[in-house]
Amino acid sequence: MTIKKNLQLNRKLESNGVLFVDIETAYISEESIIEEGVVIYPSVIIDGKSHVKKNSIVGMSTRIVDSTIGRGTEIWNSVILESKVGDNTKVGPFAYLRPKSNVGDNCKIGDFVEVKNSNFGDGSKASHLTYIGDADVGEDVNLGCGVVFVNYNGRDKNRTVVKDGAFVGCNSNLVSPVTVEENSYIAAGSTVVEDVPSGALHIARARGKNILGWVKKRGIIKVKEKSNDE
Numbered sequence: 046m047t048i049k050k051n052l053q054l055n056r057k058l059e060s061n062g063v064l065f066v067d068i069e070t071a072y073i074s075e076e077s078i079i080e081e082g083v084v085i086y087p088s089v090i091i092d093g094k095s096h097v098k099k100n101s102i103v104g105m106s107t108r109i110v111d112s113t114i115g116r117g118t119e120i121w122n123s124v125i126l127e128s129k130v131g132d133n134t135k136v137g138p139f140a141y142l143r144p145k146s147n148v149g150d151n152c153k154i155g156d157f158v159e160v161k162n163s164n165f166g167d168g169s170k171a172s173h174l175t176y177i178g179d180a181d182v183g184e185d186v187n188l189g190c191g192v193v194f195v196n197y198n199g200r201d202k203n204r205t206v207v208k209d210g211a212f213v214g215c216n217s218n219l220v221s222p223v224t225v226e227e228n229s230y231i232a233a234g235s236t237v238v239e240d241v242p243s244g245a246l247h248i249a250r251a252r253g254k255n256i257l258g259w260v261k262k263r264g265i266i267k268v269k270e271k272s273n274d275e
Contacts, residue, residue, distance in 0.1 A: 066105075104137065112142075115150065128160075131167070149184070163194075166209065179221065180205045189215035189233065196221045208243075 062081030070087040077095040086105040093111035104121035113129045121137035127144035134152040146160040149167035160177045166184035179196040203221035214233030226243035235249040
């Protein structure tokens with residue numbers, strides 16, 4: 046697509062109610078549909094047969110390919126490939142939706158969250174630093190920071206199911222295939238290798254202990270003794 050042809054297409058979209066922050070730096074394919082009221086920031090690429098619905102925001106440096114973006118949704122500095130995002134959802138900054146991802150309405154896919162071949166139900170949230178791969182996540186689920194869906198065992202890809210209302214604490218690993226039932230809680234730092242019943246709290250981590258004076262005995266660093274004057 047030449048820049049001249051691209052600018053002509055953008056002018057046509059503008060006349061139909063699309064708002065450009067910088068009309069010369071947005072690159073949109075002829076096959077894409079951009080509805081009235083969409084705001085497009087600079088350095089945006091919308092390619093393939095994409096569809097961005099009314100009153101959405103496509104933030105700076107976002108790339109969307111063969112994907113559908115719902116009404117009133119905000120996409121910031123993110124990449125979305127062959128996926129679907131529902132209405133009134135927030136994606137990014139710096140999120141990555143890989144092919145066959147289906148994110149529902151009123152969701153949050155936050156910074157440095159990657160979604161691959163997964164369903165993410167209405168009202169669910171993954172605010173930051175999370176990998177959701179080969180998963181079926183229900184509605185109103187909260188995934189804490191650093192949650193990883195461990196979907197690959199070196200030979201096979203397996204799926205994880207997290208049902209409605211579940212809460213997965215920070216730095217947890219869900220080792221597929223595993224199911225987390227409705228309204229259950231996963232304690233932070235847990236590695237889950239068995240199904241979790243509905244309404245249960247699952248804790249899977251070793252108990253910590255302190256070995257006092259270990260550093261000084263090993264001579265790793267010189268520990269300054271406190272004087273009475275300090």
